[in-house]
Amino acid sequence: MHVPFCATTCDFCAFYQTKPSADGIRRYLDAMKAEAALVSWTRAPGTVFWGGGTPGLLSPSALRELGSLVNALAPAGVEEWTVEMAPASVTEARLEALKEIGVTRISMGVQSFRPELLDALGRQHTREQVFRAYERVKEAGFKSVNLDLMFALPGQAEDEWLADIDQAVALAPDHISTYCLTFEEDTKLWVKLSKGQVKLDPEHEARLYAATWARLEEHGYGQYEVSNFARPGHACVHNVNTWRMREWVGLGPSAASQHGGWRGGNPADLERWQAEVARGERMTEDRVRLTPALLLEDAVIFGLRINAGIDLAELARRFPARGLADLRGALDRLVAEGLAEQQSAGAGRVRLTGRGRLLADAIGSELMGLIDAEPADAR
């Protein structure tokens, strides 16, 4: 569920967000209910993720209202329910509301503990606010807490980044996400990059990635995806499900869905999304008919980003597609070149090595288009 409201726009953020207003939030909540009613639910959702925007910006009562929508869809409760929060908006009243509706996991966007970098990113919180917010979240007693951090920030030295990791580790969260700064189009940072005020340095980024993985491993946070680390039992089930190409229903402006044979997104605009919902439409953008071949390919590409890797035999059973010889050949080559490894001899399980994981995009494009596009049952 996408909650599109933000008080201010961060310099790095390309997600859809808009300024909140009482009327805007009211109409948003109504449209969310309307959109949920448009979905032909074949089963109750197993996991929930509220992202944004800043879901934590909603008032306790609005949170309760949105929560009741979830609880109506999943009367037996859900396995995992994550809410993203900005440190500045963490209040006891909101945490209480979230606990009450059944939220199990809080993901807090810290980004950095260094004041000058927080400033440079356009974040609205201070280091002290982070500590206070974290303390409140811990006190509220959610099953799992995640901290988001960013690295390769302009002007950030390697030891400064490692100090940020150590600081996060000292708080002992259950899960840590570390994101290499990405210059997304239509962000303030992108403008700086195109003006030459900041520079990209892939070599430096590669070094920081490697240092990050080593440091978190050392502290008992196992990497399970390119940017995600967790203590045992705390990996984000919701996200792993998307990478494994299962089904999800996205509600809200700009939310993406994959279910019922289709993939698609809602318009990234509050008004247009509401208008569509009012017409009884959703998932109208980048709409793609799902085929076993497409899902298999994506399960490979996105599955390889996961440390556990993929089991091609299992995927081929889930998504029956023909002509996997080329794909197998390409995976074999990755293994031969040291970018991937076969987990046990003869088995179809393949995972990327550290070096391979740093090249997951290049590998993804290498693996595209190798599967016979026609599904097996069509012949």
Add this chain to the structure above:
Amino acid sequence: MDVSLTRNFCIIAHVDHGKTTLSDRLLEHTRTVEMRVMTDQHLDAMDLEKERGITIKSHPVTMNYPSKSGTIYKLNLMDTPGHVDFSYEVSRSLAACEGALLLIDAAQGVEAQTVANYHLAAAQDLKIIPVINKIDLPSANLELCMKQLEDILTIPAEEAILASGKSGIGIEDILEAVVERIPPPRWSEYPQTRALVFDSLYDTYRGVITYARVFSGALKAGEQMLMMSSNQRSEIKEVGVFTPKMTKVASLGAGDVGYIVSTIKDPSEIKVGDTLTQHIKPAQEMLPGYKEVRPMVFCGLYPLESNDYEKLKAALGRLRLNDAAFVYQSESSVALGFGFRCGFLGLLHMEIIQERIRREHDVEIISTYPSVVYRVKVVGEAEEREVDNPINLPDPGTIDYISEPTIKAAIHIPNRCTGDILSLVMEKRGTVDHTDTLDDTRIMLTCVLPLNEILVDFNDRLKSITSGYGSMDYELGEYREADLVKMDILVNSDPVDAFASIVHREKAEGKGRQLCEKLADIIPPQMFKVAIQAAIGGKIIARDNVKEMRKDVTAKCYGGDISRKRKLLDKQKEGKKKMKMIGKVNIPPDAFIQVLKN
């Protein structure tokens, strides 16, 4: 008209010594071209000729000159190509004359081409009239020029005419000297018709237009003429003279220079140096000096945009119509796609053709490394094979020997550069036969060098060492055996055809290393390990690695990112399709071009 009142002559000079300006003054003075239509360099019609100050096609012109004695003479001025690449054409143009004006820039003195052209003219038994040009320049050094005339060319200094094409000084003297000193047309008493072909032009409407100098007899429309080298016959449709534009006349007689329109449609049928005669009463002996011209330098030409292939093909076809010495045939390269193997008389010829393709036909092209024509003796074969493309070199195990063409070069340089130039000649596997002093500051080195070694950067380095003062002229020498090998460039063990070359064994390693380095540097970082190697036979002599890609991964990739991500990967995939796949490596096509450009 009386043959004794005709004079055929040409002007020979080093580049930029004022040949064209002087020709223009002669046309003006004889009122052949009115002042008002006179543009600078009237005879050098092609843009490229004007720009480079060289003559590529012949531009003969007939002038009428009333001499001081009151007699009107017919003067035929042959404007000859001025570069060694065209030395055979030059020799044929010279053979069409009885005399030559040898032009020397008063400020520059005798230079490499002056000497070379003088020898060519002397070899044709032409009467030489030395003209010291640009005498009104503040830097003119007449004394030195006179001394050089005597010392280097062994021409009595008192024969020199002082002139300035620019301001018109000495023009009358020159015309008088032409009439007085140059003998009337030779061999005019020969019993049958003989005419020397010295150039040809292709006209869309009229077919091949042959340029010829008639020595004896006559050629006129309606008659059958015979080309003596091929014994081929064709009907003459029109004859005419150059005034300078083509002007139809009833017949061309002994001593005349003019053009012939005939039934010949294919330019390759008419050969420079051939003798034309009458079909009904053919001559028994050809005029002396005919030979088949054969290209000496070859390279592959490829369109930068593969869509331009047809356009390039058409351009080559049109260029060939006016240049029988230029040859081409289609070939394809893994690295560069479809293109043509082209043969040229020499380096300048190659540059000119490439430039004209770009400029006049608007096709962007890339050229592979030029190669000379090697002679390869394979064990057990009676004849030597000619190899102009490294990929056609037979298996080294079967080769008895390879020989390469050499040149005899005359290099004029300032004294102070001698050491550096000697090192350059050594580096290029050359030897210096002798050294001559030109004056207090300059010397002339006579060297023998392998042609292959001067193909790429010799002239540039000569110019750079001598700050532009050095000059070189050369003639082709003999073939010499040399320790030559084929060097392949391999990308992940796959040879890249466009980079194969034939090199001297001792230079292979250095050149190989340089090429590997350059390629490794230009190919963008790769996901897989990519080795660039230089190899002779199976032996690797140099290697480098393409930089390994260090990081290409999106940090955030959640549900909403999947569509976006797919689009991005699709785009990358599309981009790869445009690349050349060699040794399982996708190489951007401009990588090869970058390497070949330097």
